[in-house]
Amino acid sequence: MTKAHDAPARRPARAVVRAAAERLATAGVESPAYDAGELLAHVLGTTRGGLVLVDDVPTPRLAAFDALVERRAAREPLQHLTGVAHFRHVELAVGPGVFVPRPETEVLAGWAIDALRQGQVRGADEAHRDARAAPVAVDLCTGSGAIAKSLADEVPGARVHAVELSPAAYAFAERNLAGMGVDLRQGDFATAFDDLLGTVDVVVCNPPYIPLEAWESVAQEARDHDPHEALFSGQDGLDAIRVLERRAAQLLRAGGVVGFEHADVQGEAAPAVFSATGRWADVRDHRDLAGRPRFTTARLAR
Structure with a gap:
């Protein structure tokens, strides 16, 4: 039987976003919390609002997210990473x-x-x-x-x-x-x-x-x-x-x-x-x- 202390640590979305935002802020990104939330929502196929329902970010998705955060920290535009820009009431491929x-x-x-x-x-x-x-x-x-x-x-x-x-x-x-x-x-x-x-x-x-x-x-x-x-x-x-x-x-x-x-x-x-x-x-x-x-x-x- 697996003991409780042997279970892998959960990765709530809010904690994942918070850590990524700190990294982006250090890199000089102007809106680190927003960008981190958008990137995690992108890799999880949800919205930033939907992240409140994510109690554990799967390890494969976490790896994909980390790769995007690294690129954003290198100042690649957020919209290039997600492939989408929002303008008034429309969505645009960019x-x-x-x-x-x-x-x-x-x-x-x-x-x-x-x-x-x-x-x-x-x-x-x-x-x-x-x-x-x-x-x-x-x-x-x-x-x-x-x-x-x-x-x-x-x-x-x-x-x-x-x-x-x-x-x-x-x-x-x-x-x-x-x-x-x-x-x-x-x-x-x-x-x-x-x-x-x-x-x-x-x-x-x-x-x-x-x-x-x-x-x-x-x-x-x-x-x-x-x-x-x-x-x-x-x-x-x-x-x-x-x-x-x-x-x-x-x-x-x-x-x-x-x-x-x-x-x-x-x-x-x-x-x-x-x-x-x-x-x-x-x-x-x-x-x-x-x-x-x-x-x-x-x-x-x-």
Whole structure:
């Protein structure tokens, strides 16, 4: 008969997560407890909430978990380890080769969703449009397809178009947007959608905007694992935004709106790109949930 003291020690999930979180914190991970919980839930095929029901983590699963924790401690992105990113109400497949969507971009997506829902995009030429026509949205630099998928998910009556240049990122977007009714194309956002010129209601974009000189200040997870073409944009970080200004002016109908993300230090410089051209009205900058300058919106003048 096996004596009680000979039985293997149980490994409650909470204890396993706590030990892993301490290890991740020592490695400099910003959200160690959250990441440890997500990784354990991933290997156990449950959710973080479901971990409270796990009284003993099986040894094989514990070994798999330890391997993932080691990779996360080396600053490999959490989403690359689980293969999943959550954005607003949708789930996205992500991995090496595609930019991992950030929570702060959800605010920009929310602005575009509100514009489509509330009819804010209807402007000077409304009298010449069929009021029942589906609003048209274009997501430039779609990456994983996060914003485009959210638009299609939350405004099902909208006609959503998206474009991505990188073959690797396009493959993720194709997977994520399958069945959503989104017109996804591969190409350069500077020249995409010639067939939509002057007809678009909302242009939304999360372009690259980090100055090349800011290389050392970029978080290790992004610098080492996100595609550089999704991060850096010239010496001042505004090159892609300048291209966006020109293309949005061509795509939008009069009174249509554009919204784009920028770095928190570009709260004046990014809107100025649009204001300086004289093509735009209602140029405004907006803050994210942390109170930092995060995205600019503008309306194409008549």
